[in-house]
Amino acid sequence: MPIFVVQKHDARRLHYDFRLEVDGVLRSWAVPRGPSTNPSDKRLAVPVEDHSLEYADFEGVIGEGYGAGSVIVWDTGDYENAGRLPMAEALAEGHAVFELQGRKLRGRWALQRVADDRWLLIKAADEHADREHDLLADRPESALSGRTIEDLG
């Protein structure tokens, strides 16, 4: 099964990089406010450059230059394409649905393109939806190491 990863990235502005393995690379979106388990929240997701699969478990401090700042793997796991089309085609069409099997994020999610450089990341209303809790605040630690962004300094 392909993997997904959400890296919390304390760059010039804190954001979460949401990445899906598609055809051997990590297709990537920067999500300024991070994923929400509340189906009413439609989180802006700005497409950014693909990353190599090797980057999926990267945690550490990026030095000077673009993206400088600390990175933790906030969540990771497998995902399953829940749409009719292969993932690359679904993304080319601007609408993908998938089931996440992460340590924190679970269930069905959608990525919907609303403009060339603007997508929305939306939780579907299934048994894993949660309108009460804020996972980003409740579970700030790395899914791999337990460290927080603050631990990295």
Ligand code: MN
């Ligand atoms: Mn980033």
